[in-house]
Amino acid sequence: MPELPEVETIRRELEPKLVGRTIQEVRIKKGSRLLRDTVSAATLQRNLLGQKIVALGRRGKYLIFTLGSGDFLLIHLGMTGRLFTAKQGEPAPVHTHLRLSFKDRDLLLIDPRTFGRVFWIPAGRLAAHSVIGSLGPEPLDPACSTSRLADQFARRSIAIKAALLDQAVLAGVGNIYADEACFRAGVSPLRPAKSLTPREIQALLRGLRRVLSASIAAKGTTFRDYQWDAGKSGDFIGKLKVYGKAGQPCPKCGAKIKRKVVGGRSTCYCTRCQK
DNA sequence: CTTGTGCCCTGACCGC
DNA sequence: TGCGGTCAGGGCACAA
Secondary structure, three states: OOOHHHHHHHHHHHHHHHOOOEOOEEEEOOOOOOOOOOOOHHHHHHHHOOOEEEEEEEEOOEEEEEEOOOOEEEEEOOOOOEEEEEOOOOOOOOOEEEEEEOOOOEEEEEOOOOOOEEEEEOOOOOOOOHHHHOOOOOOOOOOOOHHHHHHHHHOOOOEHHHHHHOOOOOOOOOHHHHHHHHHHHOOOOOOEHHHOOHHHHHHHHHHHHHHHHHHHHOOOEOOOOOOOEOOEOOEHHHHOOOOOOOOOEOOOOOOEOEEEEEOOEEEEEOOOOOO
16 A cells, blocks of 8 residues: 555655656556546557656655656556566566556556556646645645644544545545554544644644654555565564554553544554553 | 545455 | 455545
8 A cells, every 4th residue: 555655665766767768668458447537548658658757756645757748647556556667578467557668677557456547647737637736735845834734624523544544634644654643643543633732733743754754764664565666565564553453562551452444444543542 | 615435446364 | 175255445436
């Protein structure tokens, strides 16, 4: 489940390998669900062929390829999406949906469960595009302030965990880091968002930033499917405090970690440490 | 506007 | 060994 740290890790891995290279061949899996209603395979193919990758950016969980034409290729990895390079001529693994060939290597997009998505966005239309335009601030951006978050939470009665998962509130936070941030802030994920005090929101943002930064440094969390390169796992799983640890002792107080579905997602927390 | 629910999809895992 | 059932969850459609 690639979240902000995992997508950022993939971005950093691919940037030096792809920027400056020109797309020489485009292969799209027939009827790939990743394109859905966003762009036709023929249009995508036509618009990518011969284009140079001039930048590789990230916004939330979206990877943003800037092309020489000024247009953008957006990739969201969903739950099981993987993106890495392979030697030319190397056989594509099953569930390869997109293969871009460059002078020295190929880029493969593999996604068994097809929760991922691919978008093509014309030049100048990135910020106004529906998926990018509706995103909240980057949690690691200094401009993302406690007061801004407080404004967002003030009118929400949903659980703080659900609010953290809302990409319009904060971009890039998923199930793992929402749970970890709540634990580090000592805040129960069940609390209504608007019940948090400014002090608690500050602790939450600080905890979130710390866990995101530490995870990026460890190349992300490999819980199940995520890899930042072929066969390469992230190391942050050993640093997780509560996520996926239901029934195990809380690392702070030793009480048994509880699991509950919040906002439709499995949520792990300590009822003693998190109030 | 808000909030909650169900669906998409495949593979890993479990119990029999 | 095989096989059916369950679960994982990001984003979106949809209903209230």
